[in-house]
Amino acid sequence: MKTLDPDLLRTFLAFADGGSLAQAASIVGRSPSAVTAQMQRLEEAVGEPLLAPQGRGRSLTPTGEELVGHARRILAAHREAWLGLKGARADGRIAIGTTQDFADSGLPDLLRAFAESHPRVRIELRVGRSAELAQALQGGSLDLAIVMRQAATPDEIGMLREPMMWLCSQKGLAARQDELPLALLDPHCGFREAAISALDAAGRRYRIAASSASLAGLRTAVKAGIALTLRTARFAHSGIVEAPRTFDLPPVPVAEFAIRLRADAENPARDLAALLGTGLAVPGLFG
Numbered sequence: 516m517k518t519l520d521p522d523l524l525r526t527f528l529a530f531a532d533g534g535s536l537a538q539a540a541s542i543v544g545r546s547p548s549a550v551t552a553q554m555q556r557l558e559e560a561v562g563e564p565l566l567a568p569q570g571r572g573r574s575l576t577p578t579g580e581e582l583v584g585h586a587r588r589i590l591a592a593h594r595e596a597w598l599g600l601k602g603a604r605a606d607g608r609i610a611i612g613t614t615q616d617f618a619d620s621g622l623p624d625l626l627r628a629f630a631e632s633h634p635r636v637r638i639e640l641r642v643g644r645s646a647e648l649a650q651a652l653q654g655g656s657l658d659l660a661i662v663m664r665q666a667a668t669p670d671e672i673g674m675l676r677e678p679m680m681w682l683c684s685q686k687g688l689a690a691r692q693d694e695l696p697l698a699l700l701d702p703h704c705g706f707r708e709a710a711i712s713a714l715d716a717a718g719r720r721y722r723i724a725a726s727s728a729s730l731a732g733l734r735t736a737v738k739a740g741i742a743l744t745l746r747t748a749r750f751a752h753s754g755i756v757e758a759p760r761t762f763d764l765p766p767v768p769v770a771e772f773a774i775r776l777r778a779d780a781e782n783p784a785r786d787l788a789a790l791l792g793t794g795l796a797v798p799g800l801f802g
Contacts (some may be wrong), residue, residue: 521593522572523557523774524552524586525793527565531583535572537633540798541676541769557791558571594628609784612641612648612660615730617795622661625794629787636783642654652775658784661791663705664771669708673774675790677747679709679767681758689740696724698733698742717765779797 530539530550540550558565565579575583576692615623618640630638633660643649645662652660652670666673688696699707714721725736730750736742738754747770751757758764774795776788 516728517560517562519557519560519586519589521590522535523553523560524590525796526553527557527579528586528590529583529796530554530566530573530626531575531579536757538678541678544674544676544796578706588754588799594794595632607783608633608639608703609617609787610641610657611784611787612643612662614645614648614661614663616747616749617641617661617772618642619730620752621795622791625790629790633783633786639677644700645705649775650697652777655777657777658780659774659776659788659791661772661774661795665705666775667670668773670778671773672776673796675772675774675792675795677749677770677772679706679745679747679770680751680753680765681741681743681762683743683756683758683762684738684740684747685756686740689761689770693720695719695721695764697721698725698727698735698744699723700730700737701726701728703788705770706745709770713745713765713767719765 526539526543526545529542530536531566533539535541536547536550536554540547544548545553554566561578562587563578564576565582566573567576567579611626626638626640630636641648641657643651648660648662649659652662661675662793664671697710699710701707711721724742725732727733727736730746733744733746734750734753734755737744743752743758743764748757774792776785776786780788
């Protein structure tokens with residue numbers, strides 16, 4: 516009997532959640548051709564097609580749809596076994612820092628799973644802006660951090676890639692405006708710089724309608740319909756959706772986040788960093 520390689524299942528779920536091979540490749544950090552090869556290997560192991568042509572892309576076959584649930588359960592069992600073995604005798608303290616993006620989406624479930632399997636490890640969480648978290652990591656007050664990535668650093672042990680997207684209120688803008696109203700974090704912010712650069716390159720007129728030091732301020736402005744913002748899909752909930760094509764907004768890049776680990780971090784911090792690298796890279800992997 517052939518076994519199902521967990522690495523292939525992770526890539527398969529990246530396709531199922533992302534909707535395309537290109538998106539799956541971005542999520543798992545492989546080339547599209549490598550992802551295609553992985554899907555072919557998984558189909559050989561299953562013995563039936565998992566993907567079928569649909570227009571210019573691919574969609575899940577009935578067998579593929581069925582495998583999604585099995586894949587999540589298999590990987591959840593792998594995670595629980597790995598965490599249980601790692602956490603049986605672990606103790607100490609882990610100080611983790613993260614941007615608000617992951618504090619709201621993805622991180623809570625993973626931290627809970629880690630805390631349950633590592634009952635003697637004390638976890639301390641700090642939520643903030645990337646620059647201040649990076650400084651805290653370098654200063655030794657954090658063991659690991661999830662921050663927006665500007666360039667490779669020696670302490671980087673993982674990278675998360677998430678498409679940026681224009682977001683607005685589910686009800687649209689409250690009033691028609693000649694200039695595109697934006698809600699952005701205060702400088703310096705990678706999303707702010709990406710939004711302004713994209714609009715400038717497209718020759719699109721805009722104005723800063725709302726500026727905030729926190730994502731809570733952006734959420735209020737966007738939900739009220741007084742502005743649009745640029746974030747990732749993690750921000751799209753509770754009445755905030757991707758802006759419709761009728762807004763004719765310019766394309767934007769993929770956001771990169773780094774998982775950074777202090778060089779002298781203890782084993783529990785290294786185990787948590789490894790868990791976050793896997794769990795956050797593929798949305799819904801452990802959901």
